[in-house]
Amino acid sequence: MIRKIIQIDTDKCNGCGACANACHEGAIAMVNGKAKLMRDDYCDGFGDCLPHCPTGAITFVEREAAAYDEKAVEENKRQKAAAAQKAAGRLPRQRGPQRVPPACAANAPRLPRQPDAPDAA
Numbered sequence: 308m309i310r311k312i313i314q315i316d317t318d319k320c321n322g323c324g325a326c327a328n329a330c331h332e333g334a335i336a337m338v339n340g341k342a343k344l345m346r347d348d349y350c351d352g353f354g355d356c357l358p359h360c361p362t363g364a365i366t367f368v369e370r371e372a373a374a375y376d377e378k379a380v381e382e383n384k385r386q387k388a389a390a391a392q393k394a395a396g397r398l399p400r401q402r403g404p405q406r407v408p409p410a411c412a413a414n415a416p417r418l419p420r421q422p423d424a425p426d427a428a
Contacts, residue, residue, distance in 0.1 A: 311352045312372045317341045319364035326356035326365055332380045333387065347372040349380050 315326075315335070322340040334349035335342050335356060342364065344350060352375065357365050 308372065308374055309369055310372050310374070311367050311369050312347060312350050313344060313352075313354065313356060313365050314368045314370075315342050315344055316364045316366070317343075319362045320360075321362050321364075323361060325359040325361065329356045329359040331355060333383050346379075348374065348376040349383065351375050351377075351380075 313334075320341045322337065322342070324337050324342070326342050327335045327337055332349045332351055334344055334346055334351075336345045337343070338345075342360075350372075352367075354365075354367060357367075
């Protein structure tokens with residue numbers, strides 16, 4: 308089908324990634340430091356990416372392209388969210404500094420704790 312879709316001029320692209328971040332459908336990704344339209348069927352043709360490109364590398368063209376597939380886009384979003392959530396679950400929890408006793412402490416004799424000295428008032 309002939310439809311309106313974005314085109315990215317790789318010569319003008321500076322690789323900032325602003326368009327990929329602005330593309331809510333996930334149609335644009337960064338490949339080898341340049342923006343690339345990954346799937347025609349993910350591009351809705353609304354052009355949310357256009358105003359974010361500082362170099363004017365993105366334009367609209369009318370050409371033969373697969374129809375926008377909203378179901379595929381939603382499934383892609385779910386998969387990315389699940390992968391991000393899974394990756395976040397594998398990250399170590401951030402805690403304050405941990406005090407690790409020296410190796411010799413494990414073999415040191417345990418002395419009874421001394422009572423606190425009474426306050427001299």
